[in-house]
Amino acid sequence: MRDDGEIAAGGVDLAAALRYLRDLGWDVVYRHPAAGASSPAARASGDEAAGASPRTTRNAREGVATPPATSATSLGSAASVLTAPERASALEQLAAEARGCERCDLAQSRTHVVFGCGDPDADLMVIGEGPGAREDRQGLPFVGPAGELLTRILLAIDRPRDRVYIANIVKCRPPQNRDPRPEEVAACRSYLDGQIALVRPRVVVALGRVAAQTLLGSDLPVGRLRGEWWQISGIPLRVTYHPAALLRDPGLKRPTWEDMKIVRDRLGELAPA
Numbered sequence: 001m002r003d004d005g006e007i008a009a010g011g012v013d014l015a016a017a018l019r020y021l022r023d024l025g026w027d028v029v030y031r032h033p034a035a036g037a038s039s040p041a042a043r044a045s046g047d048e049a050a051g052a053s054p055r056t057t058r059n060a061r062e063g064v065a066t067p068p069a070t071s072a073t074s075l076g077s078a079a080s081v082l083t084a085p086e087r088a089s090a091l092e093q094l095a096a097e098a099r100g101c102e103r104c105d106l107a108q109s110r111t112h113v114v115f116g117c118g119d120p121d122a123d124l125m126v127i128g129e130g131p132g133a134r135e136d137r138q139g140l141p142f143v144g145p146a147g148e149l150l151t152r153i154l155l156a157i158d159r160p161r162d163r164v165y166i167a168n169i170v171k172c173r174p175p176q177n178r179d180p181r182p183e184e185v186a187a188c189r190s191y192l193d194g195q196i197a198l199v200r201p202r203v204v205v206a207l208g209r210v211a212a213q214t215l216l217g218s219d220l221p222v223g224r225l226r227g228e229w230w231q232i233s234g235i236p237l238r239v240t241y242h243p244a245a246l247l248r249d250p251g252l253k254r255p256t257w258e259d260m261k262i263v264r265d266r267l268g269e270l271a272p273a
């Protein structure tokens with residue numbers, strides 16, 4: 001681990017996400033100039049350096065490091081030529097593919113693939129770790145006790161659950177709720193990248209250690225990653241505690257509420273006039 005708190009490269013896998021969109025029939029993404037040179041959409045999201053390899057994409061503290069690469073922002077720009085119904089349909093096709101996924105061993109033990117749910121046009125996307133037992137049974141994210149708390153937290157920032165897009169780092173339940181393994185996270189990553197690119201939220205919230213560390217390519221604890229704005233592919237990202245952690249330690253409720261108020265305010269600032 002680097003001890004200066006700098007986040008190592010951990011960007012969205014643009015190539016894989018683009019392959020998804022192509023496989024889904026959205027060949028428009030290869031023709032749209034926004035995916036290449038400095039497009040208005042890319043500029044608006046601060047991702048100017050077009051043409052660089054997706055491999056060089058970095059997540060960054062806002063205002064500190066400049067993400068030097070084409071990234072999912074460009075994919076987001078490309079996906080922005082799709083209408084909302086087209087993006088919803090692309091998400092549904094991606095979900096259908098995920099439902100048949102056998103890329104890792106979690107496929108053997110799952111009951112359902114828990115792809116994600118919510119508003120494909122949401123301004124807020126929350127990303128958890130992976131399905132638990134209840135989610136595995138129902139095929140929906142955050143429907144257990146932690147999910148009920150998440151629903152209340154979202155309501156408290158004026159976001160009924162169905163206006164938010166909810167996803168997880170891994171789409172299948174790790175047995176006994178263990179942490180997902182690196183190879184499982186990697187196998188699932190392009191589904192999440194596709195979700196981010198297609199939903200194009202204005203703000204992402206990473207819930208808990210696994211989501212935060214995966215999205216930021218860091219091994220710092222949540223306590224060090226929360227409290228500031230990060231970017232993932234040009235999208236502002238905030239880290240907060242996982243609702244399951246709040247159930248275990250109610251003392252985390254206050255800092256989580258502070259985080260979520262900041263998210264609410266940022267969404268207010270970023271709302272279209």
Ligand code: URA
Pocket residue numbers: 128129130131132135140141142143144146147168244
């Ligand atoms: N915890 C998560 O991280 N995700 C879920 O969907 C449920 C519990």
